Amino acid sequence: MGDAPLTVVAVTYRAEDELLRVQARSLAAFAPPGLIERIIVIDNGLPRLHGRRRAALLRDYGHLADLVRIIPADALAATEGSSGWVGQQVMKLTVADHVETPWYVVLDAKNHAVRPLVPTDLIGPDGRARGGFHDYAAHPLRDRLAVTLRYLGLDESAATHFPPTSTPFVLHTQTVRDLTGSFDGAFAExxxxAGLSEFFLYSGWILRRDGDWDRVYDGVAIQCPTLWGGAASTAGITAALDELEAKDAPFFGVHRRALGRLSASDFALIAAFWVEKGLMRSLAEARRLRRRFRRDLALSLLRTRLRS
Incomplete structure (x- = not known):
């Protein structure tokens, strides 16, 4: 099972399309033949991904373009009345009905590969998913985890040793189907x-089923140092890139808030990194991407205000 190809599931909306293009280029550059069987892009934005924007994304996937399937959000779940973020969480699970491989890995648009990938970056040699554990006792997401634990009837002491809630996140397809199917057809609602969280629910459901995670996770974390919005500075970039090098991490992340907040000089550090990794042809191309991103972000915020 560890040698089986994977499905990559990525979620985007109009404010993150440019980041997804970086991810697409990274998979084209660093995913070896046979690692990926299908790429599913969940389009969680309005207007839908179409025309030149869609064509540009498919070009960025390069030799992987024929593997790409773009699915509109409303084909996966009815999430009206919820925020886009909550709806996105639902879709990361309901997409399992469209996955044909034993495992799928969820990537947020902020994630991109930064070195040649090998199967054991995501699935261990014993066939279990890569995935470490965190102590959530003092974590900002502690309350969200507690909601899910209570919902599942699990002791909240589990929060001191619980799987992560960040991407890349590998899920066992049939287990997700079993989970969503246990909700009698009303999973999204x-x-x-109940105010649940997708990865907490998946991991908690396994814990309730098995009593532990030994059948699914091998305890080895998938490394993906990330530049978050609160660290959008020279020091933050330096720390994230130093961590990347020290851990030989296969993935890196640039959150949209960080990309929007970086000064021109600090963004030049990220741009140079992307050029070094072959994800951008030049610093000028990276700057053009950032201009498009900032335009898209402003339009997305305006649409959100108008809808509300």
Whole structure:
């Protein structure tokens, strides 16, 4: 099972399309033949991904373009009345009905590969998913985890040793189907009503089923140092890139808030990194991407205000 190809599931909306293009280029550059069987892009934005924007994304996938399937959000779940973020969480699970491989890995648009990938970056040699554990006792997401634990009838002491909630995140396809199928056909509605979280729910469901995670996770974390919005500075970039090098991490992340907040000089550090990795042809191309990103972000915020 560890040698089986994977499905990559990526989620985008109009404010993150430019980041997804970086991810697409990274997979084209660093995913070896046979690692990826299908790429599913969940289009969680309005207007839908179409025309020149869609064509540009498919070009960025390069030799992987024929593997790409773009699925509109409303084909996966009815999430009206929820925020885009909550709806996105639902879709990361309901997409399992469209996955044909034993495992799929969820990537947010902020994630991109930065070195040649090998199967054991995501699935260990014993066939279990890569995935470490965190102590959430003092974590900012502690309350969200507690909601899910209570919902599942699990002791909240599990929060001191629990799987992560960040991407890249590898899921066992049939397990996700079993989970969503246990909700009697009203999974999305109940997920939203109960205030659940997708990866916490998946991991908690396994814990309730098995009593531990030994069948699914091998305890080895997938390394993806990330530049978050609160660290959008020279020091933050330096720390993230130093961590990347020290851990030989296969993935890196640039959150949209960081990309929007970076000064021109600090963004030049990220741009140079992308050029070094072959994800941009030049610093000028990276700057053009950032201009498009900032335009898209402003339009997305305006649409959100108008809808509300």
């Amino acid at each position: 109940e997920f939203i009503r």
